[in-house]
Amino acid sequence: MTTDDLLSRHRAVLPEWLTLYYDEPLEIVRGHGRRVTDADGREYLDFFAGILTNALGYDIAEISDAVRAQIDTGIWHTSTLYLIRRQVELAERIAELSGIPDARVFFTNSGSEANETALMLASQARRSTQVLAMRNSYHGRAFATIGVTGNRGWSASALSPLQVSWVQGGYRYRSPFRDLPDKEYIATYVADLREVIETTTAGDVACLIVEPVQGVGGFTMPPDGFYAAVKEVLDEYGILLISDEVQTGWGRTGSHFWGIAAHDVVPDAMTFAKGLGNGLAIGGVVATAPMMNSLGAKSISTFGGNPLATAGAHAAIDFLLSHDLQANAARLGERLRTRLRAAAEHCPALGDVRGKGLMIGLEFVSRDGSPDASAARQVLERTRELGLLVGQGGLYGNVVRLAPPMTLTADECDEGLDILISALGELAADR
Known part of the structure; x- marks a missing residue:
């Protein structure tokens, strides 16, 4: 059964108000560490952790x-x-x-x-x-x-x-x-x-x-x-x-x-x-x-x-x-915010980078400072294409939310940052 088939069945039997991410919704079938795999065999680094729920990542032996x-x-x-x-x-x-x-x-x-x-x-x-x-x-x-x-x-x-x-x-x-x-x-x-x-x-x-x-x-x-x-x-x-x-x-x-x-x-x-x-x-x-x-x-x-x-x-x-994951969240959260704030200097559509620990919001704005949900959506879709899952939210739908598992490693942090910065560069070029 293809993902398209599953999506059709989903729409036929589940409520219209049940939100799905992405223009082509994703079925996640496996996970290990901070990575998940979809039904088509594509692997992603997960920076949203099931809306912060998979806080330690996937396939934790002790649990x-x-x-x-x-x-x-x-x-x-x-x-x-x-x-x-x-x-x-x-x-x-x-x-x-x-x-x-x-x-x-x-x-x-x-x-x-x-x-x-x-x-x-x-x-x-x-x-x-x-x-x-x-x-x-x-x-x-x-x-x-x-x-x-x-x-x-x-x-x-x-x-x-x-x-x-x-x-x-x-x-x-x-x-x-x-x-x-x-x-x-x-x-x-x-x-x-x-x-x-x-x-x-x-x-x-x-x-x-x-x-x-x-x-x-x-x-x-x-x-x-x-x-x-x-x-x-x-x-x-x-x-x-x-x-x-x-x-x-x-x-x-x-x-x-x-x-x-x-x-x-x-x-x-x-x-x-x-x-x-x-x-x-x-x-x-x-x-x-x-x-x-x-x-x-x-x-x-x-x-x-x-x-x-x-x-x-x-x-x-x-x-x-x-594993002192609170300290890890503090350390890598600061690393994420520092590099993203530097990237924001080259992406006028990124109006604000904020957060604490591994809870980071990227607020996107139009040239006049008004909320720009389409920019957030573009980053959501593009990062998925590049192998990274993020979230979207905010009162106006114009915020990309980052909340990786607290077991995130420094190398994975930098890998996710490289994808995000690439997507921000493309957004800046488009606008």
Whole structure:
């Protein structure tokens, strides 16, 4: 069966809104290290890692062995109605890594479900359905998480179980205050936060949910220290802070194990998923005991924290920590940004190179500075032709996203850079 045949079948039976990359969509059938192979036998260096999910790359023996050992017991699933040793052990480990005092952990199957759970817990703990969310954010495809997603392209409905007030501050490149020094920028947006609370809410707000680095929004972020100032205002009103670490967790930002830690803040709750399982379906919430225990009804998670996923997640954390992949993300992320910023001097369409660790956004613009999604699309397609997979995002679809597996080597980093710089050179020549 050809890829064309599979695409026709996909379109016949799956939703129209299910996004596919590339003019000729790709079927990935094998992977090893940082490389994947498509159904036609073509190999690619992967700089997007299944939307940051294959954080350690492909075919990691330690993870495969842990999963096989669990499979060999014959117990893939029991549900949370029974004790699950690996779930308890993983919860203990994440609670300790979180830095949240007396933390509690609840496991889910995805980041959307994790964020949905955190919002429910916050509304229960505060007895309020009022929440604050950030413009240009993305928190998932479930009902409440769509309601707090500040990007119209990913928010399918205006209906929501929550009353949302929108604050800003994460997308500095297109902010009217982008040229302010960090201290003044932070002060300006903290003043806006206070005004939003005072003018658009009844005061008893449940929480503010944030992404330390906005993922789908194009790897945008405020200056370090921003959320420390925000937290001071939240504490005045008793408002909880939820940090969505679905993309920023597990050391990917390089400087810190959790994205929010760059702001010297310990939130009331953090959500996680993606890289924890290196492709296995696992997510969750780690929160203070009062917030986690606020749910006033019985609940379970049928598949969340199942024996198979937690066995793999244990092995993934072991691998990540023992190989100091956070330091590798910091080192190679700096290498990528330095060379790409130099390349931007010869490519006027590349308006901004930003990011932390192995989360890098390339924002493309027209001559007048307006967003240019077609330029981002050209780079996406051309890099694929040259053997490199990247992502696309941003509020206007004009950002190429780079998020290689954290096991990336220096040689692979340079190989990907050479392809990107070649594609940027072609873009500059075309425009």
